[in-house]
Amino acid sequence: MSGTISLKKGYNIPLKGKAEKKIAGECNPIRFGVKPVDFPGLIPKMEVKPGEKIKAGTPLFHDKNRPAIKFTSPVSGTVISVERGERRRILEVVIEKSGNAYVNFGKNDPASLSRGKIIEKLLLSGLWPAVRQRPYHVIANPEDNPKSIFIGGFDTSPLAPDYDFIMDNLPAEIFQTGISAISKLTGGKVNLVLEKKASKTPGKYNFNGVEVSYFSGPHPAGNVGIHIHHLDPVNKGEAVWFVNFQDVIAIGNLFAEGIYKPERVIALTGSEVSNPQYYKGLSGCSIAPIIRDNIMSWNLRYISGNVLTGTKINADGYLGYYDSQVTVIPEGDKYEFFGWVLPGADKLSFSRTFLSSFIPKKSFSPDTNFHGGKRAFVLTGQYEKVLPMDIYPMHLLKAIISGDIDLMENLGIYEVAEEDFALCEFICPSKIEIQSIIRNGLDLMIKEMS
Amino acid sequence: MDSLRKKLDKIKPHFEEGGKLSKLRSVFEGFEAFMFVSNKVTVKGSHIRDNIDLKRTMTVVIIALLPALLFGSYNTGLQHFRSVGTDPSILQAFWFGFLRILPLIIVSYVVGLGIEFIAAQIRGHEINEGFLVTGLLIPLIMPVDVPLWMLALGTAFAVILGKEVFGGTGMNVFNPALLARAFVFFSYPGWMTGDNVWTEGLMKGQNIIDGFSGATPLSMGASGDFAGLPSFMNMFIGTIPGSVGETSTIAILIGAFILIVTGMGSWKIIVSVFGGGLLMGLLLNAIAANPYMEIPFYYHFAMGGFAFGAVFMATDPVTASQTEKGKWIYGLLIGILSVLFRVLNPAYPEGVMLAILLMNMFSPLIDHFVIQSNIKRRLRRAVLAV
Numbered sequence: 001m002s003g004t005i006s007l008k009k010g011y012n013i014p015l016k017g018k019a020e021k022k023i024a025g026e027c028n029p030i031r032f033g034v035k036p037v038d039f040p041g042l043i044p045k046m047e048v049k050p051g052e053k054i055k056a057g058t059p060l061f062h063d064k065n066r067p068a069i070k071f072t073s074p075v076s077g078t079v080i081s082v083e084r085g086e087r088r089r090i091l092e093v094v095i096e097k098s099g100n101a102y103v104n105f106g107k108n109d110p111a112s113l114s115r116g117k118i119i120e121k122l123l124l125s126g127l128w129p130a131v132r133q134r135p136y137h138v139i140a141n142p143e144d145n146p147k148s149i150f151i152g153g154f155d156t157s158p159l160a161p162d163y164d165f166i167m168d169n170l171p172a173e174i175f176q177t178g179i180s181a182i183s184k185l186t187g188g189k190v191n192l193v194l195e196k197k198a199s200k201t202p203g204k205y206n207f208n209g210v211e212v213s214y215f216s217g218p219h220p221a222g223n224v225g226i227h228i229h230h231l232d233p234v235n236k237g238e239a240v241w242f243v244n245f246q247d248v249i250a251i252g253n254l255f256a257e258g259i260y261k262p263e264r265v266i267a268l269t270g271s272e273v274s275n276p277q278y279y280k281g282l283s284g285c286s287i288a289p290i291i292r293d294n295i296m297s298w299n300l301r302y303i304s305g306n307v308l309t310g311t312k313i314n315a316d317g318y319l320g321y322y323d324s325q326v327t328v329i330p331e332g333d334k335y336e337f338f339g340w341v342l343p344g345a346d347k348l349s350f351s352r353t354f355l356s357s358f359i360p361k362k363s364f365s366p367d368t369n370f371h372g373g374k375r376a377f378v379l380t381g382q383y384e385k386v387l388p389m390d391i392y393p394m395h396l397l398k399a400i401i402s403g404d405i406d407l408m409e410n411l412g413i414y415e416v417a418e419e420d421f422a423l424c425e426f427i428c429p430s431k432i433e434i435q436s437i438i439r440n441g442l443d444l445m446i447k448e449m450s
Numbered sequence: 451m452d453s454l455r456k457k458l459d460k461i462k463p464h465f466e467e468g469g470k471l472s473k474l475r476s477v478f479e480g481f482e483a484f485m486f487v488s489n490k491v492t493v494k495g496s497h498i499r500d501n502i503d504l505k506r507t508m509t510v511v512i513i514a515l516l517p518a519l520l521f522g523s524y525n526t527g528l529q530h531f532r533s534v535g536t537d538p539s540i541l542q543a544f545w546f547g548f549l550r551i552l553p554l555i556i557v558s559y560v561v562g563l564g565i566e567f568i569a570a571q572i573r574g575h576e577i578n579e580g581f582l583v584t585g586l587l588i589p590l591i592m593p594v595d596v597p598l599w600m601l602a603l604g605t606a607f608a609v610i611l612g613k614e615v616f617g618g619t620g621m622n623v624f625n626p627a628l629l630a631r632a633f634v635f636f637s638y639p640g641w642m643t644g645d646n647v648w649t650e651g652l653m654k655g656q657n658i659i660d661g662f663s664g665a666t667p668l669s670m671g672a673s674g675d676f677a678g679l680p681s682f683m684n685m686f687i688g689t690i691p692g693s694v695g696e697t698s699t700i701a702i703l704i705g706a707f708i709l710i711v712t713g714m715g716s717w718k719i720i721v722s723v724f725g726g727g728l729l730m731g732l733l734l735n736a737i738a739a740n741p742y743m744e745i746p747f748y749y750h751f752a753m754g755g756f757a758f759g760a761v762f763m764a765t766d767p768v769t770a771s772q773t774e775k776g777k778w779i780y781g782l783l784i785g786i787l788s789v790l791f792r793v794l795n796p797a798y799p800e801g802v803m804l805a806i807l808l809m810n811m812f813s814p815l816i817d818h819f820v821i822q823s824n825i826k827r828r829l830r831r832a833v834l835a836v
Binding site for chain 1 (some may be wrong): 489494495501
């Protein structure tokens with residue numbers, strides 16, 4: 001099935017601050033952070049204490065419910081603190097980098113290893129969390145046997161890094177090693193999903209053991225959930241796994257070098273960045289060095305990830321486990337006089353209720369203002385315009401709100417994740433917290449099914 | 451603006467919990483939100499939000515209603531002056547009509563918003579914007595001479611029993627504006643039907659000149675007076691007796707254009723209501739058992755409230771079908787039933803109001819079947835996969 005699936009529904013939010021295709025340098029901070037909150041539903045159990053010396057690959061904490069799943073340090077150095085939030089929930093484990101010591105997990109050719117050995121190695125090294133599953137969009141259960149595995153080869157989210165460019169800066173043979181390891185995890189196919197573009201150089205993606213499919217269309221056409229929905233939808237009782245593009249490299253490093261080295265090409269983006277460019281770094285790196293002297297104003301929102309699904313972090317916060325993008329936009333904590341009546345030539349909106357929809361303008365620099373108050377569902381047929389799935393979004397949301405498990409199941413809860421509904425949340429005139437509702441629904445299902 | 455903002459910030463604490471004016475919290479918040487878009491920022495989920503909110507949505511619908519309102523003002527004056535046998539200028543007619551309609555609008559908003567403010571205060575919610583549109587729709591679907599207390603009663607009934615008891619904007623089953631009209635229609639039929647209610651002054655016993663008839667095309671149809679029926683062009687332009695905002699098909703189509711271009715009204719519903727009317731009209735033409743069945747099918751679009759109902763009432767997102775497929779069925783049935791009621795049910799010359807209210811009731815059922823088909827598709831897929 002290597003045809004093209006063209007999607008019409010969706011929306012590319014026209015934002016200012018796309019990263020120029022240039023590696024500006026290394027993001028090489030002193031501090032790194034690993035954040036249990038990056039993993040929905042995880043209850044972490046600490047394995048290290050502040051002050052302990054660690055190597056890259058030393059476990060920091062594990063999943064309390066599935067102790068085999070370890071989360072390891074991306075660098076060698078010293079654990080300096082464990083930051084906690086409300087109800088002593090662990091927010092981040094902070095490491096100060098020193099030296100270059102790696103835990104040696106041993107070099108292997110994945111082709112020669114059994115499925116069990118590969119899983120064991122991924123679990124030990126802290127790379128297992130890179131393997132996630134639908135349903136629920138959480139870390140995969142190592143005991144499952146997925147019917148297929150997906151690798152998203154492009155990202156359509158706002159100001160997203162260009163994977164094509166990233167691929168040019170990555171060693172293709174390591175990528176192949178990663179794919180060889182991943183393909184052992186399923187009896188089914190490994191799907192590499194690429195964007196259909198006229199200018200695509202096909203040779204670059206000639207990997208063994210993958211089936212390439214093409215998608216085209218506006219965001220969320222690059223979301224793995226959309227790919228799975230159209231190519232191999234998840235039914236009740238089934239599981240499909242997926243791995244982020246750049247984590248394939250990390251998995252490749254593990255088998256080729258025997259070390260945990262979650263390399264990232266990071267896109268620094270957003271309207272408030274002076275020079276939006278790419279940087280090389282590691283998962284969990286502090287963004288301080290790339291932000292310093294590179295922002296244009298004060299009172300900013302720093303986001304690990306994109307504006308739709310990313311996490312708010314501080315100016316010296318850490319890149320999330322699954323993120324390869326940092327976005328900086330203005331905060332919007334100011335009042336606007338009669339803001340809802342003005343013609344709005346410079347107001348960003350998916351709807352055509354502002355003048356901006358009728359004049360050609362290339363891009364916007366929206367701030368974080370909420371632009372209204374929370375209301376009940378009023379308008380209909382809006383979410384459908386940005387959700388290219390055979391799913392009734394409003395009815396699914398209402399089923400979740402009312403806690404109707406059967407109805408949620410019937411309406412496709414196994415196929416969705418909050419990121420697929422992020423655009424619905426963005427365009428919602430009633431300002432409903434749709435991503436939170438979806439996550440609550442997924443959490444409820446996990447609880448109900450276990 | 452800064453000084454105004456500072457004043458608001460200064461008095462704000464009085465209205466908050468424990469403040470001496472906390473009983474007026476909803477009122478203060480309503481006005482504050484009216485003047486200033488809040489400084490609230492995103493906390494979780496998407497970091498940026500679309501500029502659209504319900505206020506903007508409702509504003510667009512109100513703008514779409516303006517052509518019908520302006521023409522309605524002119525036509526109210528025109529009908530009045532015709533009835534007394536004078537020939538007014540456009541401005542004269544407009545001004546006369548506007549002054550007659552203004553009290554209706556004021557009463558509708560004061561009563562409706564008053565209830566909304568109280569409901570928001572009791573619930574501890576923000577004030578919902580839904581009534582901004584309803585409050586203008588109600589005067590537009592009433593005869594101009596309707597007594598203000600009846601209008602107030604109808605509005606109160608619609609807002610309290612039609613909307614607030616269900617939980618407010620977004621929760622209601624029936625279109626509130628139509629409920630208000632239905633309430634007045636069934637409670638005080640003498641003020642809502644007949645030949646005298648549609649022209650300003652007639653109910654007050656004003657003398658009219660010989661030869662003037664205040665009958666609407668619909669009542670002519672119902673009574674079999676087809677000789678007196680105005681030309682299609684007159685009905686299309688709207689210089690005929692009728693409810694305030696419903697007469698001019700052309701003004702309503704301008705509104706429809708605004709709703710469709712901005713995406714705030716479902717074009718599927720508008721098109722399918724007209725489509726349903728067309729089907730039923732053609733069918734009746736083919737049967738042609740009586741003179742009413744024989745009138746050209748497109749007359750129905752320009753007569754009575756068909757166009758107004760199709761564009762502004764059937765498209766109410768809360769009470770319409772919520773699925774896109776359902777919208778086609780919902781609209782089609784409204785169109786079919788409207789014409790059917792008109793022609794075959796002599797008790798109610800106007801069928802649109804009842805057709806829409808009836809379909810409001812059935813729209814969840816339509817959605818249910820549409821969604822069941824989605825569920826079945828998903829289950830079938832699971833079976834195939836095994």
